[in-house]
Amino acid sequence: MSNKAEIFSNKMCDILNYGALNLAMGIGYEAGLFEVLANMDTPSSCSVIAEEGGVSERYLREWLGVMVCGGIVEIHTDAQGQELFELPEEYVSFLCRSGGNSNLGVYTQEIPLLTDCAREGVLEGVKSGAGIPYERYPRFYSFMEQLADAKHRDVLVQTFLPSVLGGEIVRRMKKGISVCDIGCAEGVALEVMAQVFPASQFTGIDISEDSLNNGRNRVAQLGLKNITFQLQDAAGGDIDSVRFDYITAFDSIHDQTRPFEALCNIHKMLKPGGVFSMIDIKASSSVGENMDHPMGAFLYTVSLMHCMPVGLVDGGTGLGMMWGREKAVSMCREAGFSRVEVNDIPEDGFNSHYLCFK
The missing domain is CATH 3.40.50.150 (Vaccinia Virus protein VP39)
Incomplete structure (x- = not known):
C-alpha cells in the first residue's frame, strides 16, 4: 500500500468513527446525559449514573462505550476493578447548555x-x-x-x-x-x-x-x-x-x-x-x-x-x-x-x- 493510500485509509477510519460519534453525542445531548455526567462529583459507575439520570443502564453503558472510545468521557477503575466514568471538567462548557456561546454539543x-x-x-x-x-x-x-x-x-x-x-x-x-x-x-x-x-x-x-x-x-x-x-x-x-x-x-x-x-x-x-x-x-x-x-x-x-x-x-x-x-x-x-x-x-x-x- 502506498503512503498516500495508507493515509487515506486511516482518514476513512477517522471519518467512520467521528460520524458515529456525532450521532451518539447528539442522542446523549438530547437525552441530557452530558448534564448528568457534569453534575457527578466523582467518577461514577454506570449504574449510579443511570440512576441519577433516570435512564436505562443498558443503553447508557453502550452509549458510554462510544464516548470512551471517542475520547469524550474518561474511564477509571476502582480498587474492586469496577469501571467508573467521568466527563472532564474542561469539556463541560463545550457539551452542556450551561456553556452558553461555548456550547458546541447542541x-x-x-x-x-x-x-x-x-x-x-x-x-x-x-x-x-x-x-x-x-x-x-x-x-x-x-x-x-x-x-x-x-x-x-x-x-x-x-x-x-x-x-x-x-x-x-x-x-x-x-x-x-x-x-x-x-x-x-x-x-x-x-x-x-x-x-x-x-x-x-x-x-x-x-x-x-x-x-x-x-x-x-x-x-x-x-x-x-x-x-x-x-x-x-x-x-x-x-x-x-x-x-x-x-x-x-x-x-x-x-x-x-x-x-x-x-x-x-x-x-x-x-x-x-x-x-x-x-x-x-x-x-x-x-x-x-x-x-x-x-x-x-x-x-x-x-x-x-x-x-x-x-x-x-x-x-x-x-x-x-x-x-x-x-x-x-x-x-x-x-x-x-x-x-x-x-x-x-x-x-x-x-x-x-x-x-x-x-
Whole structure:
C-alpha cells in the first residue's frame, strides 16, 4: 500500500468513527446525559449514573462505550476493578447548555435531524435537481428555532445591536423607529427588541402561517402592542407602501428561493438613509478558499441537506448556506445598496454582519 493510500485509509477510519460519534453525542445531548455526567462529583459507575439520570443502564453503558472510545468521557477503575466514568471538567462548557456561546454539543443534533428529514429527498434531488419543500423539515425547524431563540435572548440586545453603527442603531431605536425582521419565524428577535425599545415599532415577515400565529399568540400574552406580523414572501408581494428605518435578516437570505429579488425588495422597503443588517455564514464564495474553514465540511453538509434544496423549490436559485462573502457583497450592491460593510460579530465566530446602506 502506498503512503498516500495508507493515509487515506486511516482518514476513512477517522471519518467512520467521528460520524458515529456525532450521532451518539447528539442522542446523549438530547437525552441530557452530558448534564448528568457534569453534575457527578466523582467518577461514577454506570449504574449510579443511570440512576441519577433516570435512564436505562443498558443503553447508557453502550452509549458510554462510544464516548470512551471517542475520547469524550474518561474511564477509571476502582480498587474492586469496577469501571467508573467521568466527563472532564474542561469539556463541560463545550457539551452542556450551561456553556452558553461555548456550547458546541447542541450542534451534534443537526446532522442526524437533517438525515431524518431529508436523506431520501436529497438522494432524489441528486438525480433530478429538484428541491425539497419546507414541509419536510418540521423537527429540524423546531430545533433551529430553539437554537436561534436562545441566542437572541442571550446576545441580541446585549451584544449585537450595540455593535451596529457603533451603538447608533440602539440610540435610534430608543427614540423610536420602524424595524422589520425578514424570516422572523415566531418572532423572538422582535419580542426581545420590542420589550427593550417600546418607542419603536416592529414588523415580522415570514412565509409560515403557523409560526406567525404562534408569534401573535405569544405577543398577545406578553401584552406587547408594538409588534405586528405579516405573511409574505420576502421576494414578492406589494411592498411599495412599506418603509422601514432598519431591517434585519438572521441567516434567512440564503434559504430564499429568489434571494436576489428578496434583497431588491428589502432595498425598496427601507427609507432613504435606512440600514439593513444581514447576518449570514462567514465563508468565502470559493470552495478552495473554504478548505481551511474549521467547520467547512459541516456547513457544506447542512447546506446540502437543507439550505440548497429548500432554495431550489419551484425552480429557485438554490443559493446555499456557503454562498460566501464575495457573492453576498456583489448581490447586495446589485440590489441597490450604496455601501456594504462586512463586519465580525462579537462572540459569534460562525457569522458575518453585512451592514448595507440605502
